[in-house]
Amino acid sequence: MNKGIGIVEEKSISLQGSLLLESGQTLNNIELVYETYGELNSDASNAILICHALSGNHHAAGVYQDEKERPGWWDALIGPGKAINTDKYFVVCPNNIGGCHGSTGPSSLNAETNEIYGPDFPVITVKDWVNSQAKLADQLNIKIWHAVIGGSLGGMQALKWSQMFPDRISKAGVIAAAPKLSAQNIAFNEVARQAIITDPDFQAGNYLKAGTSPKRGLRLARMVGHITYLSEEAMRTKFGRELKEGKLNFGFEVEFEVESYLRHQGDVFSESFDANTYLLMTKLLDYFDPADEFNGDLVKAFEPIKAKIMVISFTSDWRFSPERSKEIVNALLAAEKETTYLEIKSAHGHDSFLFAEERYAKGLSAFLDN
């Protein structure tokens, strides 16, 4: 329907100064890679920050010159005339620190030791990410974000932005998120971590130095992750109990379509993602709790917020179900914040936030534009 953004290029920036992390450690010489779409207006009032999720990165929209068949992860929603309209807005999407797509992370060289960080890269938090993104905003001369938006872990960053920098954000889009992880969420993350850590090729995190690669562990982590991203309904519709060869083969090769899908997803991911980054991302999720400094009182935690907040959930999302979004909404309302809530009927499970379902896309654009 709409033309896309077209060819995009990644940019890179060195953050000035150091970043004091929530763990007490300090991170220096931070490089962030990022992409931008659209043009910043003269008073820098049209900037939108896009925050990526667990396995996401800065390539949110458009295509690379040499990889035109693979648009960015949120290309369905970002572009000229799209929900996040690049004819109006200047969109910025960084790869967060700790990542493995160019920003300073576990596979980067630690300038102080001249060694790869590996397992010594500090455990970071959503708060640390928001602080690093604020530095990026400073250096891009963006004083106030028109909006900060993200899905899943990205939505958590948007929420944290509104809490930490109430004067620097006008609107927050908190999509398919939760106020904090449930025991079950943490349990799935722990299985993923244990899969990676117990892979003999993990080498206590020093696999780059050792010349190994914990692909088995990453593959399993991704497989279990994928089950939680898709709804049971989506899996049923997509795969049912279809047999790849039309008959049982009484063996342990791929038999059901869903097995083939999971193995493929796991294989691809294990070739392209960094194991230490995956560990960090899951910890970051586990630790997220905006009420942690407020004795668990989410209403109190939300008191500083000045931004208008749109919370969006998806009916078939069982990773972060609509009930979890409503916890955020209820606390925002109790704190008397300007809140819009949209529950979208969708069969794609947690992944629904990636698709431009009509009511979702229109709701988001109306929220941004009005």
Next chain:
Amino acid sequence: MNKGIGIVEEKSISLQGSLLLESGQTLNNIELVYETYGELNSDASNAILICHALSGNHHAAGVYQDEKERPGWWDALIGPGKAINTDKYFVVCPNNIGGCHGSTGPSSLNAETNEIYGPDFPVITVKDWVNSQAKLADQLNIKIWHAVIGGSLGGMQALKWSQMFPDRISKAGVIAAAPKLSAQNIAFNEVARQAIITDPDFQAGNYLKAGTSPKRGLRLARMVGHITYLSEEAMRTKFGRELKEGKLNFGFEVEFEVESYLRHQGDVFSESFDANTYLLMTKLLDYFDPADEFNGDLVKAFEPIKAKIMVISFTSDWRFSPERSKEIVNALLAAEKETTYLEIKSAHGHDSFLFAEERYAKGLSAFLDN
């Protein structure tokens, strides 16, 4: 409240003849270990077959002389005056073939080759199990089971019994089961299988010969399994987001209580269960489909049934939810079978079938006794 069964001993029996498996292979020299509780009456009309689930075995009730602190897995429901009343019934519980607790399985010696079966043990099905249990019944001179009962995969066996041997079973107790696995169920099984198979110590299934043990894989398989056995609510109630040391430690050691629980469950299991057996059990689940010979028509598949059937589900079970049990019930009713359905409110998730919740226990005993 009720006294238990007390000390029990396992028995062993050699099945006569060979067993033609659904895969087309033949299994000879089958040994079954089993336990019995109560006394068989003179006309052998009070016998109840208990079918175990994925990781279960023949030790369903009572305690062993040298292990008095560990009662059988269904001790809450089997015993004098209990739901399955051993004052009235003669209860038989075998370890199924393919198992790893004494019955012929992958870790047994293949008498024909004088080698451990290992990965060469044939893939078996619920139908094969029922056929082996029918042989056991023959040799125990039990022509008709008063009832066949089981939870989860055990319930599937009870259902299959009623379909395959309509004249040899008066009642079937189909508890916390499903008519067949969903794509999501299969997906979880596949993650477990891949965890085991990709463990370098699995050695293509020949770990006993190689002197290795794929504990890492089994541990992960059990961890992911446990998430599906507990309800989200049960996990929240049991663990919440409680921190083991009361504070975040910004590392990858155990932090949350739920992590500690899962690791412990995985560790214990990986020390006591056989990896090839686990693979077989998950395949057995994936393959289960009583309608497979009836073009997917469950009503037609149920036509031969003569037994009275009680289907029981648990509200918090998301592995095999009440909706799945209702599929069985609806097909039974459409086939005009005598059917009772009980949906029990319980917070224990899939594991609920192991606990003697009052309405559940009373419902089951009324069904057996009336």
